[in-house]
Amino acid sequence: MRQATGAGPAAAPSGGILLEVRHLVQEFVLRDHGGVRGGVLQAVFDVSFELRAGETLGIVGETGSGKSTLARSVIQAPPPKHGEVIFEGTDLVRLRRRAMKPVRRHMQMVFQDPFRSLDPRWTVAGIVAEPLIAHGVGSRSERRERVNSFLDRVGLDPAGYGKRHPRELSGGQAQRVAIARALVLEPKLIICDEPVSSLDVLVQAQVLNLFETLRSEMGLSYLFIAHDLALVKQVSDRVAVMYLGKLCEIGPVRDIYREPLHPYTLALLNSIPDPSPPEGKRDTARVISGEPPSPLDPPSGCRFRTRCPRAADRCAAEVPELRTLGDLRQVACHFPLPARNDKRAEREFVL
Amino acid sequence: MTAAALLEVSDLCVRFRSRGNVVNAVQGISFTVEPGQTVAIIGESGSGKTVSAYAIMGLLPRTAHVSGSISFKGVQLVGRSEKDLRDHRGRNVAMVFQDPERSLNPTMRIGAQISEAIRCHLPLDRNDAHERAVELLRLVRLPAPERRFYEYPHQLSGGMRQRVVIAIALACEPRLLIADEATTALDVTTQAQIMDLLLDLQRQLGTALVMISHDLALAASYAEEVLVMYAGRVVERARTRDLFGSVRMPYTRALLGAIPRIELEPHVLLPVVGGRPPDLSAIMPGCSFAPRCPDVQQDCRHHTPALEEHDSGHWWACWHPCGEETGP
Numbered sequence: 001m002r003q004a005t006g007a008g009p010a011a012a013p014s015g016g017i018l019l020e021v022r023h024l025v026q027e028f029v030l031r032d033h034g035g036v037r038g039g040v041l042q043a044v045f046d047v048s049f050e051l052r053a054g055e056t057l058g059i060v061g062e063t064g065s066g067k068s069t070l071a072r073s074v075i076q077a078p079p080p081k082h083g084e085v086i087f088e089g090t091d092l093v094r095l096r097r098r099a100m101k102p103v104r105r106h107m108q109m110v111f112q113d114p115f116r117s118l119d120p121r122w123t124v125a126g127i128v129a130e131p132l133i134a135h136g137v138g139s140r141s142e143r144r145e146r147v148n149s150f151l152d153r154v155g156l157d158p159a160g161y162g163k164r165h166p167r168e169l170s171g172g173q174a175q176r177v178a179i180a181r182a183l184v185l186e187p188k189l190i191i192c193d194e195p196v197s198s199l200d201v202l203v204q205a206q207v208l209n210l211f212e213t214l215r216s217e218m219g220l221s222y223l224f225i226a227h228d229l230a231l232v233k234q235v236s237d238r239v240a241v242m243y244l245g246k247l248c249e250i251g252p253v254r255d256i257y258r259e260p261l262h263p264y265t266l267a268l269l270n271s272i273p274d275p276s277p278p279e280g281k282r283d284t285a286r287v288i289s290g291e292p293p294s295p296l297d298p299p300s301g302c303r304f305r306t307r308c309p310r311a312a313d314r315c316a317a318e319v320p321e322l323r324t325l326g327d328l329r330q331v332a333c334h335f336p337l338p339a340r341n342d343k344r345a346e347r348e349f350v351l
Numbered sequence: 352m353t354a355a356a357l358l359e360v361s362d363l364c365v366r367f368r369s370r371g372n373v374v375n376a377v378q379g380i381s382f383t384v385e386p387g388q389t390v391a392i393i394g395e396s397g398s399g400k401t402v403s404a405y406a407i408m409g410l411l412p413r414t415a416h417v418s419g420s421i422s423f424k425g426v427q428l429v430g431r432s433e434k435d436l437r438d439h440r441g442r443n444v445a446m447v448f449q450d451p452e453r454s455l456n457p458t459m460r461i462g463a464q465i466s467e468a469i470r471c472h473l474p475l476d477r478n479d480a481h482e483r484a485v486e487l488l489r490l491v492r493l494p495a496p497e498r499r500f501y502e503y504p505h506q507l508s509g510g511m512r513q514r515v516v517i518a519i520a521l522a523c524e525p526r527l528l529i530a531d532e533a534t535t536a537l538d539v540t541t542q543a544q545i546m547d548l549l550l551d552l553q554r555q556l557g558t559a560l561v562m563i564s565h566d567l568a569l570a571a572s573y574a575e576e577v578l579v580m581y582a583g584r585v586v587e588r589a590r591t592r593d594l595f596g597s598v599r600m601p602y603t604r605a606l607l608g609a610i611p612r613i614e615l616e617p618h619v620l621l622p623v624v625g626g627r628p629p630d631l632s633a634i635m636p637g638c639s640f641a642p643r644c645p646d647v648q649q650d651c652r653h654h655t656p657a658l659e660e661h662d663s664g665h666w667w668a669c670w671h672p673c674g675e676e677t678g679p
Contacts, residue, residue: 062538062539062540062541063509063538170627200395200396200565201395201565201566201567201606201609201610202395202605202606202609202623202624204609205608205609205610205611205621205622205623206623206625208611208621209620209621209623212618212620213620227538227539228539228611229539229613230610230611230612230613230615231611233611233613233615233617234611234615234617234618234619234621235617235618236617237617253617254616254617257613267540268539268540269613270543271539271540271542271543272539272568272613273542273543273546273566273568273569273571273572273573288540289544291508291510291511291541
């Protein structure tokens with residue numbers, strides 16, 4: 001396999017801070033008929049986290065939890081309402097649009113549906129070359145070589161696939177093209193928004209493995225958004241759990257899955273179907289009831305309290321701040337779940 | 352097989368003809384569903400699972416060529432007129448589709464849609480149908496059913512819409528419910544709620560359930576029996592416990608291995624098989640999984656293995672099943 005020019009050595013997950021998000025708020029004003037202000041939807045509310053170079057932060061949550069909005073706010077499309085997004089020491093929110101362009105070179109995005117994110121009239125080689133042209137990288141022949149080397153890297157033969165159009169590709173191949181396009185500028189950060197959810201199980205595993213290999217080869221950092229907790233565990237170093245626009249919990253992946261602190265995380269983990277059940281049927285008691293409330297009118301205090309089995313008066317009165325517990329973990333809950341030391345209970349829970 | 356079987360499919364083939372091309376979507380599948388049983392059909396896109404379900408429902412378009420036999424409570428369905436099939440749907444079998452948004456009429460109140468389904472099949476007047484509809488909404492645990500009766504689909508969330516679709520499906524107390532990727536479009540927590548609801552209803556009403564899914568884990572947690580389909584054929588069939596205890600077909604093993612599992616450590620590479628499912632327009636000799644199979648041997652490419660019952664209740668179609676020499 002050809003080596004891409006300028007790819008740095010793989011950075012350890014303990015590298016310097018690449019991205020820092022502080023108190024990010026994103027709102028959308030809803031308009032009724034005639035443009036009358038209908039309400040303000042707080043899609044993301046006061047979210048802070050950091051991402052180190054070479055690290056993968058998984059973001060999980062249900063539909064409407066604000067995880068995609070958060071990703072788009074990071075990449076400034078559109079810029080957030082309040083807060084700071086500090087990428088390599090620069091606050092992107094304050095940058096002017098023209099100054100944003102060189103920064104975008106270092107942060108690229110991969111979307112859920114490859115067919116909707118690729119122009120159907122372009123060839124594969126053209127699609128992958130476009131970012132290079134947009135950023136004025138290299139001469140025509142250098143660009144061609146670079147496109148070929150990146151197609152090769154994502155497992156597509158440049159001679160066979162370069163001239164094809166997206167409709168001539170399978171879902172997995174199209175997603176590989178989307179990944180090659182995101183990588184061709186050799187960015188530092190890749191934001192993946194449900195990158196494998198539209199793919200079949202076997203293809204999904206191939207693409208997930210590709211993400212893993214590329215990460216270690218190119219020293220990439222990922223913001224990996226997905227609703228599937230098992231999938232997020234597979235790729236992440238740390239995981240952030242979102243509910244209704246707020247962070248519930250953030251911490252190292254092993255800790256979160258072994259002993260979740262936030263009741264919502266536990267509820268999510270309990271909802272995962274288990275491929276090797278002991279008796280064929282599962283007990284239904286552990287599944288949380290109800291549906292997320294409307295983000296137009298979120299509950300007072302803790303946003304999860306309406307579905308939380310541990311909710312008390314304090315949860316309605318006081319918004320739980322994200323506080324640090326232990327070394328690396330943070331949780332936004334007044335009554336976090338106790339740490340489990342009992343080995344038996346632990347296994348019962350995980351399975 | 353047994354006289355008690357509710358649904359008996361044997362050697363079902365479905366072919367589509369379009370512009371001179373023939374697509375062999377289903378190539379001779381056989382299975383039975385007992386009353387009150389839960390069967391899962393698993394496979395990738397294009398494996399023929401949805402086409403099989405449509406055949407059972409009698410919903411295939413006229414371009415489809417169906418052969419073999421589908422017998423429901425002893426009545427043959429293949430070759431019946433549209434009018435007979437219409438009567439069969441709703442009363443005998445009902446289906447819940449993947450996308451609740453597209454299964455509901457956006458311009459009709461949900462109550463009217465449920466009443467319509469009831470009055471199509473049962474001799475009830477408007478008031479009785481209304482009462483029955485509210486009762487159904489209560490059955491599927493939709494909060495405030497009297498009020499929801501007058502709401503439109505867009506006023507409900509995805510999970511609630513799927514509950515409404517289930518209510519419509521149950522309107523005439525069908526003996527068999529087919530759930531085609533019924534929870535795929537939903538969130539994990541909602542998926543768990545809907546699956547639990549389906550199982551509860553099944554226990555309450557004694558309906559048999561055929562769930563079609565690409566998600567092995569989901570099938571494993573809810574179904575009693577699992578059929579694994581690949582390229583229009585059933586390649587493995589077993590009781591859930593037997594299947595996951597001892598996987599025999601390399602394709603099933605590949606599917607199981609490719610699922611990210613919560614017990615795995617982060618950053619572990621998943622075992623993958625390359626290639627793509629075969630083109631269904633030509634029937635090739637040999638096992639259809641042979642070009643992708645890691646355990647392929649010479650005879651696999653020439654002789655098609657038949658689905659046979661090797662262990663009691665455990666069927667597989669493979670010349671060299673896994674687990675013969677070593678454990679899983």
